[in-house]
Amino acid sequence: MQEMLRVENLTKRFGGLIALDEISLDVKKGIITMLIGPNGSGKTTLINCVTGFYNPDKGKVTFDGKIITNWPPHRIYELGLVRTFQIPQPFQKLTVLENLLTAYRGHPGEGFLKAPFRRSWMKEEEKATEMAFRFLEILDLDHMWDHPASNLSGGQMKLVEAGRAIMSGAKMILMDEPAAGLYPKLAQELFYYLTEMKNKLGVTFLIVEHRLELILDYIDHVYAMARGRIVSEGEPDKVLDDPIVIESYLGG
Amino acid sequence: MEISYEFLIFIRDFAIFFAIYLIVALSLNLEYGYTGIPNFGKVLAVAGGAFTVGAFPGRIIAWLFKVKPDLDYIRDNTIIVTEVNKILAGDPLLSISIFFLTLIVAGAIGAILGLISCYPAIRLREDYLAITLLAMGEAIQVIGYNYRPIVKGNIGVLVPDPFGWAGEYRYAAVALFILGISLAVFLYLERLVRSPLGRMLRAIRDNEEVAKSLGKDVTKIRMKTIIIAAVIGAVAGALDAFKAGGVISTSYHRVSWTFWPWVIVILGGAGNNIGVVVGTFIFATLRRVIDYYKGYLGPFIPFNVVWLDSLLLGITLIIIQMYRPEGIIKEKPTPTIGYKRIKEILMARKSSAKSKDTKSSQKIS
Numbered sequence: 225m226q227e228m229l230r231v232e233n234l235t236k237r238f239g240g241l242i243a244l245d246e247i248s249l250d251v252k253k254g255i256i257t258m259l260i261g262p263n264g265s266g267k268t269t270l271i272n273c274v275t276g277f278y279n280p281d282k283g284k285v286t287f288d289g290k291i292i293t294n295w296p297p298h299r300i301y302e303l304g305l306v307r308t309f310q311i312p313q314p315f316q317k318l319t320v321l322e323n324l325l326t327a328y329r330g331h332p333g334e335g336f337l338k339a340p341f342r343r344s345w346m347k348e349e350e351k352a353t354e355m356a357f358r359f360l361e362i363l364d365l366d367h368m369w370d371h372p373a374s375n376l377s378g379g380q381m382k383l384v385e386a387g388r389a390i391m392s393g394a395k396m397i398l399m400d401e402p403a404a405g406l407y408p409k410l411a412q413e414l415f416y417y418l419t420e421m422k423n424k425l426g427v428t429f430l431i432v433e434h435r436l437e438l439i440l441d442y443i444d445h446v447y448a449m450a451r452g453r454i455v456s457e458g459e460p461d462k463v464l465d466d467p468i469v470i471e472s473y474l475g476g
Numbered sequence: 477m478e479i480s481y482e483f484l485i486f487i488r489d490f491a492i493f494f495a496i497y498l499i500v501a502l503s504l505n506l507e508y509g510y511t512g513i514p515n516f517g518k519v520l521a522v523a524g525g526a527f528t529v530g531a532f533p534g535r536i537i538a539w540l541f542k543v544k545p546d547l548d549y550i551r552d553n554t555i556i557v558t559e560v561n562k563i564l565a566g567d568p569l570l571s572i573s574i575f576f577l578t579l580i581v582a583g584a585i586g587a588i589l590g591l592i593s594c595y596p597a598i599r600l601r602e603d604y605l606a607i608t609l610l611a612m613g614e615a616i617q618v619i620g621y622n623y624r625p626i627v628k629g630n631i632g633v634l635v636p637d638p639f640g641w642a643g644e645y646r647y648a649a650v651a652l653f654i655l656g657i658s659l660a661v662f663l664y665l666e667r668l669v670r671s672p673l674g675r676m677l678r679a680i681r682d683n684e685e686v687a688k689s690l691g692k693d694v695t696k697i698r699m700k701t702i703i704i705a706a707v708i709g710a711v712a713g714a715l716d717a718f719k720a721g722g723v724i725s726t727s728y729h730r731v732s733w734t735f736w737p738w739v740i741v742i743l744g745g746a747g748n749n750i751g752v753v754v755g756t757f758i759f760a761t762l763r764r765v766i767d768y769y770k771g772y773l774g775p776f777i778p779f780n781v782v783w784l785d786s787l788l789l790g791i792t793l794i795i796i797q798m799y800r801p802e803g804i805i806k807e808k809p810t811p812t813i814g815y816k817r818i819k820e821i822l823m824a825r826k827s828s829a830k831s832k833d834t835k836s837s838q839k840i841s
Contacts, residue, residue, distance in 0.1 A: 275689065301691030309689075315682035317747070318675065319809045321818070325672070326679045327690045333672030333812070336700050340667040349672060349813050353821050366822070370809065392690060 227286075228253040228396050228428040229274070229305070234283030236266075236273055243269040244280070245452035251396070256422055256429040256442055258460070261449030262473050267432045268310055270449070271398050275307045276300045288395060304395035308388070308402060310432075312381035314373035320384055321369040324356040325349075327388040359387050362417050364410065378405045386414060390421065396428040403435050411435065415442045436464065448472070486768060491651045494760040495658035496716050500733065501740040501752050502665050503708035508738075509746035509807070510669055511701045512681030514606040517593060517613030518737050521706040523728035524589045525582040525713025527620055530627035530723035533578045534560055534636045537570075550628050557634040565640035575638035575653075579714050586710025589616070590703040598699055613730055620725030632724030635717055654715050661708055666749055670810045677701065678747065739789055743796055745803025754804055762788060 229251040236244040243266045251257045259267050272278040274285050276297040285293045287305050306327075315323050325331075331352065332338050333345030360366040363383045368376065373384055382405050389397045403411040419442050421427045433439050446463040448456040450472035456463045463469060500522060507513040534557050535549050543559045544552070564571045589612075597608035620627055627633050642649040668674055676697070680687045684694055713733075717723045736759065744755020766773070766785045774781050796803065811818055 277685070277689075296693075297688040298691045298693045301689065307689050309686065313683050313686045315679045315686065317682055317807060318678055319811075322675050322679075322809065322811075325812075326675060326687070328672075329691070331672050334676050336673065336704070339671035339673035340664060342667070342671070345672060346813065350817070350821065353813065353818060354825070357822055357825050361825070369818075369822070370811075370815075372809070388686075388690065 226253045230286040232284045255444040257445045258443045265449040266452040306392045306394035307398040308385045310400040312385045316374040324391045327391040328352040329393045399431045495654045498756045499712035501737045503705040504737045507705045511677045517609035519613040519733035521586045521709030522713035522733040525710030526717040528582040529717035553633045568641040571638040582710045582714035583707040586706040590706025594702045627723045745805040747807035751805035
């Protein structure tokens with residue numbers, strides 16, 4: 225299988241702290257890969273380095289055949305790599321629907337020249353609205369579409385976060401704890417839907433998650449991190465039984 | 477009759493004052509209310525537009541009609557502009573052309589100033605951008621004050637009057653033109669903010685990092701917003717100079733053209749153009765009424781009347797911040813394609829989902 229994302233010798237330091245220590249990993253195209261590891265092991269830092277929010281001190285990131293190290297986030301999005309945030313960050317004063325619409329790819333109405341002319345973007349906007357409602361139904365948020373995002377509960381904000389990533393039409397989505405704060409049934413449904421996206425649209429996922437019991441059925445490959453390094457990788461069952469992984473969680 | 481005529485003059489002056497401040501406040505609302513750019517240097521664009529009127533149209537006409545070519549435009553400003561006004565008064569078409577040409581040039585100058593003002597700090601955090609913009613706003617006044625060829629420093633220049641042909645209705649013509657332009661600016665900005673672009677600007681304001689992750693080039697978009705707002709601000713400055721018939725550098729001060737527009741936006745409601753119209757109306761009423769009744773109020777208050785409006789505006793601002801921090805009219809969602817159309821799409825989806833359900837159940841049975 226082909227690699228979608230390749231990270232080579234990625235290093236990130238914060239002063240004296242080495243958050244990522246020569247990390248290398250491959251994410252294969254069209255599967256769901258999971259990244260686990262105890263708090264502070266560098267999972268979120270890795271996502272930030274890959275998506276352009278941090279500049280790594282050393283190493284190389286290749287996405288879909290292009291070297292994207294040190295690219296700004298908006299250009300990485302253009303290539304088709306999108307992320308979500310661990311702490312949900314909705315656009316507070318925008319409605320739920322607007323939150324999703326903002327993620328729509330290549331909208332002509334967002335240009336300064338075309339924006340005043342409704343006719344130039346009306347069709348595209350209707351298409352985007354239709355698409356957004358489809359995802360809102362799946363996420364069980366369609367009844368909330370005209371509420372400002374600040375009125376949502378924590379779990380619903382999490383869903384908006386996921387909805388925006390899905391709406392972006394990305395080739396690959398990096399999700400930072402998408403199920404945290406969701407009740408189990410909804411989390412199952414979310415992962416079920418992500419699997420559907422993987423199967424039908426060929427979207428690749430790299431998911432950071434702690435609630436293993438919920439996600440285990442849906443994932444294809446696991447990387448385990450501890451103290452800024454990859455300590456184990458492979459089939460889910462194999463990695464979870466790996467003594468090094470267990471030890472790292474227990475704080476050995 | 478005498479009273480009603482005076483009242484008409486009051487209304488006319490009020491309309492001009494209201495319209496010019498409305499344009500400036502709307503442009504600030506685009507920057508601050510919608511995009512979250514703390515522009516504490518709004519005076520820069522306004523002064524740039526006004527200085528353009530001081531420096532540009534008079535020279536052009538004097539050069540075109542060879543008005544006293546042996547005299548210096550700045551040193552002998554009064555003589556030259558008086559001659560220029562005679563030419564303009566006899567030629568309405570030329571007057572209007574030079575009026576709009578000057579507005580375009582002022583807009584271009586505004587765009588350049590907007591770009592220069594934000595370029596050094598646009599990538600930095602909001603507070604640093606605010607400091608830089610504030611400094612840029614101060615700089616233009618210092619330049620206008622000390623570099624005489626623009627508007628003759630602290631003495632000021634007369635500007636050509638493109639409404640001289642209207643005779644006694646001169647001010648009425650000025651009011652109509654300025655009101656028309658402010659209406660056009662309002663409609664343009666309403667269209668802009670009710671588009672996917674407006675949604676994107678509010679998204680950037682609410683969360684810059686997420687907007688970046690969703691492919692928005694935040695730096696570039698902010699820059700473009702500042703430039704558009706500067707163009708609009710410069711047009712307002714140019715209109716103010718044409719209205720007054722003269723430009724003096726000291727009248728383009730941060731209090732009048734940065735702080736007051738901020739008071740208007742906060743009072744009326746940031747992120748809501750209708751709110752800004754209401755805010756401008758309240759502000760203009762307060763200012764004009766105090767100005768108009770200065771003489772009557774004087775004996776009743778224990779301090780100079782000129783401080784009264786600053787005091788009242790300050791109190792208003794505090795009260796607003798305490799009881800309605802989002803302004804008189806709050807920001808509201810502005811659906812791009814309208815609630816009606818969105819509901820239609822939603823209903824169409826629901827009915828198609830239902831028919832699918834019945835189909836599948838039929839298949840099963």
